[in-house]
Amino acid sequence: MPTPAATYDYDAALRACARGEQQALQGLYQQESRYLLGVALRIVRQRALAEDVLHDAFLSIWRRAGSFDATRGSGKGWIYVVVRHQALNVARARAHEISADEDTVENLLHERQENDNGDAGDAYALQANMGKLHDCLGHLDEAKRNCILYAYVDGCSHSEIAQRVASPLGTVKAWVKRGLASLRECMG
Template sequence: MPEPGFDYESCLIACARGDQQALRDLYEQESPRLLGVARRIARDNVLAEDIVHDAFIRIWTRAASFNPARGSARGWIFSVTRHLALNFMRNGAREVQVSEQSETALHASASMEASLETAQTFDYHGHSGRIYTCLEQLEPAQRTCILHAYVDGYSHAQIAQKLGTPLGTVKAWIKRSLVALRECMG
């Protein structure tokens, strides 16, 4: 959980002015959680560390582009990291040849691991904070789609496949859920 009273927006404004201490403060505050996001998407510790490194470079160089009218500073930082991780996986994913039997076993193991990670990461019943309350208000299937998209880094197509739900339905659920979350977070 974020430290109560930590001022992300002020840190980003200071980064935009060239304040290196502000970047260090952001790094100390969020690097472990950002590393967790990158690990869930990249599924590789070394790649995740590289992604977080690149994310902080991007945060530093693009801090002036942060617009508080479009969302929270903390959300922006996570968004930068998530997008870098997704782009890296789309553009630089390494292909590994495996047998069909190995692929099935790997997929089953990864699915179980991802489900456990999601459950552990999103034990939002035990947390306070408006986002957790807002997530609770979503229908379970819609909440699952949001978590897979924004925490696990799954594409809409991957979510549809994982849930056995039509792609259009998944897209509509995510779109409506984001609107509901924005209204709830108001």
């Protein structure tokens, strides 16, 4: 049975999760899962998908509990933001999906194989561009290069990058923006 929300200490539960206490995560789940499922369901509009979102969000809460900062907001709010972002990411990904029957998929794969066999020049161009990208990345200063790699290779958010490089968020955003501009110019 969940504790009344007014007396449940979300911040303490997140700190316990950060210490690796599984009971804390279980407590958060028991306390909020039915409400968080509703948040996910309103965004993705399919119950099975909302359940998957909730599962993935709780994994994220478990892994990222150490990044929760009580000075920036409440623990309960942080949990809801994690679920909301997970649901929005799933909804965005599904918006780009195209459904097709097996015959259509097989025909597309067959066409791709035929095209891949005759595109040795494209493979060469791709390899040349990758080499140029590597050279252009080498011309960037270390901070800009690292920020771009964290963002585009590791998939980190600006906030996560700021934590990794121990720099202010605004500085990281500026480094990414300027670094991308330099890469565009170099690749041009």
